[in-house]
Amino acid sequence: MNNLSTALPPVGRRPARPRRVIHEQLLEQLRDLIVEGELAGGARVPERLLCERFAVSRTPLREALKALAAEGLIELLPNRGARVVRLTPEAVAETLKVIGALEALAGQLACERLTADELGEIRACHFQMLAHHARRDLMAYFKANQAIHQAIVAASGNAVLKQTYDNLSGRIRRARYAANLDQARWDEAVAEHETMLRALQARDGERLAGIMRLHLDNKSYALSAQAAGDSP
């Protein structure tokens, strides 16, 4: 049907990431579809339709689906297709608990290994986040916020920790995507970030770990309170 994929590369050679492997591209695109909510929780994942949409055959699509299932984003029902895992408030709370433990560990490790450059980058993100908070730019705030947490995890120097964190973080990102913060909680979160940065600068791992756990617990509480008001 289509072998025009070979029509793309001859333009310019990119030795770094050719990314010509279709099932990997599909993996990312499908992830986006789920995170952005186009494939909502509980929705079926129709192979045929997605094949037509992305103009690929079922083989690479099915391979991407298996990977998504292993990541926990979808579930495979034998002979009955795939469904996007429904993000219940309980599942989100459970995930945030685990993420809290991971971030606590990350904070502790980061305090031991943090370089000046890494700290500087985190400080930069922090103040950028403060700016977005001052302007009430929620989306930009989210991005800066996420960047800080990811930077701390990365600064832990533990690749397994980072991978696990990214996976769990990705699972609930779609919930956070649609989450509108309460103004009071927003201010509180920013205050918590202030104490986080202080603990990090003081290299106080124990304290930072405690703060991050608390920070995540509070986020979980705020989310569940919001969920209670959503669809009763």
Added chain:
Amino acid sequence: MNNLSTALPPVGRRPARPRRVIHEQLLEQLRDLIVEGELAGGARVPERLLCERFAVSRTPLREALKALAAEGLIELLPNRGARVVRLTPEAVAETLKVIGALEALAGQLACERLTADELGEIRACHFQMLAHHARRDLMAYFKANQAIHQAIVAASGNAVLKQTYDNLSGRIRRARYAANLDQARWDEAVAEHETMLRALQARDGERLAGIMRLHLDNKSYALSAQAAGDSP
């Protein structure tokens, strides 16, 4: 070539888990191959060979491979096949750090939610483990030990935690598989388990969390010390 798969089911109906989906069976079998060391770390994963061995075509095998890659057991090199992820001492140490944090959280949660039945089961496993330790039956000890840790994680009541724990645990199981404990470390580990059980019975979550972190840190240290003597 082969459509004898349809010759198996008509005997008896098992409504629970027919498990007739080949790519899932393959997933388990390939996991076993890796854990048991037949596919050692760094080894290539030849599609054709495995297809012949399991008498299936490449399609379901490749699907299983994608899932294994998402689980972190193998890595996919575009156009160059798959390799079993090499378990360096550093990677094991990193994984144990994360597992330690997860078990600490599990212990804390378990202390809050533990039922009498669950505690009883853990106690039973504990004493069984003591028996195996007394008889110096390393393999049986490992199994009882693993059962205790899994039971504590399960008692946390956090499905995400359990899934994450199982994944990471599975990645390094093959390392533990070949690990021969030092006698002194073995005795020490058993002593740590005594304190774990006491903390669990006292519902002292903070204390249990600390013990489990320490327990894993010690295991990590023992493993790295052994690895240093392995292949210089």
Added chain:
DNA sequence: ATATTGACAATTGCATGCAATTTCATACCG
């Protein structure tokens, strides 16, 4: 009117075939 059965349509699971890339060996050149 509801429940059961039957057939048909749609979807899933797997095997196979072909194009493209990599790999290995051999020959060639410096």
Added chain:
DNA sequence: CGGTATGAAATTGCATGCAATTGTCAATAT
């Protein structure tokens, strides 16, 4: 003799086709 080009064989990636299962709906029976 070391390094590089060149070809074929092997391997990977993807598309397609077919068997099998599931879902749907209408006809019949209760």
